[in-house]
Amino acid sequence: MKIFDENLILETINMIKLYNFDIRTVTLAISLRDCISEDVNIVCDKIQRKLDKYATNLVKYAGDIENDYSIPIVNKRIAVTPISLIGESCSHKDYVKIAQTLDKSANNLGIDFIGGFSALVEKGFTSGDLGLIESIPEALASTKRLCSSVNVATSKAGINMDAVLKMSKTIKEAAELTANNGGIGAAKLVVFCNSVGDNPFMAGAYCGYGEPECVLNIGVSGPGVVRAAISDLHKEADMGILANKIKQTAYKITAAGELVGRQLSERLNIPFGIIDLSLAPTPAIGDSVAQIFQAMGLEHAGAHGTTAALAMLNDAVKKGGIMASSYVGGLSGAFIPVSEDAGMIEAAKLGHLTFDKLEL
DSSP states (O other), X not given: OOOXXXXXXXXXXXXXHTSXXXXXXXXXXXXXXXXXXXXXXXXXXXXXXXXXXXHTTHHHHHHHHHHHHOOOEEEEEEEESOHHHHHTTSSSOOHHHHHHHHHHHHHHHTOSEEEEEEEEOTTOXXXXXXXXXXXXXXXXXXXXXXXXXXXXXXXXTEXXXXXXXXXXXXXXXXXXXXXXXXXXXXXXXXXXXXXOSSBOXXXXXXXXXXXXXXXXXXXXXXXXXXXXXXXXXXXXXXXXXXXXXXXXXXXXXXXXXXXXXXXXXXXXXXXXXXXXXXXXXXXXXXXXXXXXXXXTTOSSTTSTTHHHHHHHHHHHHHHHHHHHOXXXXXXOEEOOOTTTOHHHHHHHHTTOOOTTGGGO
């Protein structure tokens, strides 16, 4: 009787070793709603104690699981309740002090990034929202691990144009204050439209208002695996076969992510939340969404059919993920940043990718 399928074992090994499959992040979402106080010093003390309570063993246990399953876990992160909600109760709204407290705690815990220096202002501002937005440039310039985000619009509520204008100035100022470090402040800041209720992915991560005290979310990424799977298909394969292959690959990636997530949540003794199944590229060779488009038959990213290819890719990835887990959430889909995707960078250098084509 055959117990092990050698092909499946080799396929899993290749996903990790050859095609850059990894667990992009394990993210603890921690609610800070009970850290509110009129005194900003008390707020900071409560925040530090809360993070220490839940995240002390995150890095250690994640490392243990990496060794147990030989699946790389690239980042260990924390997402907290949008800080505009926490800081606006203070009689003296010192958001920079709160930002530095978050950053110091992340450093002490060995966390790569901490997100949630955020505000949701699609319908207007509170005094806390304004205070946080005005403090973003200084907060990002004086911290290393802190990430920030602001949601300025939704399809239902429309666009807060005052927020759009304010954020355009905020992005510029954040870049200027960190000019000696490559303008990294702007890279740690996200401006959203239709932000999801809870998001484990940096730099826009935050713990949703309806989340429990603490929950573990997993971010899985595997554009190299999807590209390799498509490349193995016969050139005459039709769109149905192509979509099914993507779904099957997404299924395998998601199942691996849920295995890691459930093991880690059990060791931390906290609930398992969602899997964010995102094809997030890196500059590494083969780890490119644009190269998935080429494997699908397009000449290059930005060519005719790119929008349709992206739509089909997103649809197949989400369907495959949902088949593997009922916990798929977050921003699940494909990311195609020109600055991080090797195939997008190449297309831009060759003049194939213009601002008009980026409208997709």
